[in-house]
Amino acid sequence: VSCIAVDIGGTKIAVGRVGDGGELLTDIATAPTPAHGADAVLAAVSELAARIREPSDDCIGVSSAGIIDSASGSVRAATSSIAGWAGAPVRSVLQEAFGLPVTVLGDGHAVGLGQAMYGVGKGKGTVVVLAVGTGIGGALVIDGQPQLGAGGAAGHFGHMPVPEATGVSCPCGANGHAEAVGGGTGILETYRSAGGSPLVTSTAQLAARHDDQLAVDALRRGGRALGTLAGALTSALDPDLIAVSGGVTAAGAVWWAAVEQAFRASALPALADTPLVRTEAGPATALRGAAYFAQRGNP
Numbered sequence: 001v002s003c004i005a006v007d008i009g010g011t012k013i014a015v016g017r018v019g020d021g022g023e024l025l026t027d028i029a030t031a032p033t034p035a036h037g038a039d040a041v042l043a044a045v046s047e048l049a050a051r052i053r054e055p056s057d058d059c060i061g062v063s064s065a066g067i068i069d070s071a072s073g074s075v076r077a078a079t080s081s082i083a084g085w086a087g088a089p090v091r092s093v094l095q096e097a098f099g100l101p102v103t104v105l106g107d108g109h110a111v112g113l114g115q116a117m118y119g120v121g122k123g124k125g126t127v128v129v130l131a132v133g134t135g136i137g138g139a140l141v142i143d144g145q146p147q148l149g150a151g152g153a154a155g156h157f158g159h160m161p162v163p164e165a166t167g168v169s170c171p172c173g174a175n176g177h178a179e180a181v182g183g184g185t186g187i188l189e190t191y192r193s194a195g196g197s198p199l200v201t202s203t204a205q206l207a208a209r210h211d212d213q214l215a216v217d218a219l220r221r222g223g224r225a226l227g228t229l230a231g232a233l234t235s236a237l238d239p240d241l242i243a244v245s246g247g248v249t250a251a252g253a254v255w256w257a258a259v260e261q262a263f264r265a266s267a268l269p270a271l272a273d274t275p276l277v278r279t280e281a282g283p284a285t286a287l288r289g290a291a292y293f294a295q296r297g298n299p
């Protein structure tokens with residue numbers, strides 16, 4: 001048996017077939033995410049899924065941008081990344097079109113589950129995944145179950161306050177959240193507002209500027225914010241492993257040293273030896289996580 005896995009992002013939709021052990025059975029098919037509303041997005045998903053479907057497929061596992069109500073399989077809230085996506089009845093539309101059981105997870109939960117079951121968290125009971133891209137998201141996975149929270153929004157770890165971000169406004173509207181200085185956008189913002197080069201557009205470029213003190217400072221501040229956050233989460237949750245993934249993991253040794261140092265200083269001393277690892281999330285991670293959730297008979 002096998003599962004059709006779908007990843008719906010702000011810029012593209014990816015679809016693949018995944019076997020029971022998480023193995024990818026086909027190449028990943030992709031299409032740009034339509035810009036004009038939920039109906040067009042769901043039509044594009046159906047078309048891609050129909051193209052790769054095989055008779056042995058017995059479920060559909062969806063990972064989607066936005067806050068997902070997994071109980072109803074619909075989109076509870078969505079940022080402007082997909083226009084008109086809030087309220088989209090993802091499960092009922094796909095269930096009707098394909099006649100298969102459908103599960104829907106938020107993309108942070110799907111990626112976290114993929115990392116926890118098939119990536120660095122394999123074989124561990126309690127895994128915290130911190131996804132550091134433009135912002136900071138993530139997931140808590142306990143014994144193969146992503147913890148969704150009461151309304152599907154659990155895992156917005158970047159919106160916790162840390163001292164390194166005091167006084168800095170966060171994209172969510174609040175002040176002092178870790179994401180404001182520790183996410184990719186926040187690190188670049190720290191650098192630019194201190195007078196850094198306007199030519200720098202990524203944290204990887206910042207990491208290559210060894211002789212630019214403003215770059216080093218921005219990376220250190222971002223790393224400390226993330227490490228402090230990781231330490232606080234470790235004290236709260238006592239995980240077997242805390243994994244840092246996402247585009248900012250390319251931010252180099254200076255950044256990572258600051259993450260590790262702040263982590264050891266912030267976590268409860270008895271937990272300061274908790275493994276903290278950097279990892280890559282490949283394009284299949286969300287698909288494998290979404291399939292795992294569907295294959296385990298979740299509603």
Ligand SMILES: [Zn+2]
Pocket residue numbers: 158159160170171172173174177179
């Ligand atoms: Zn925030």
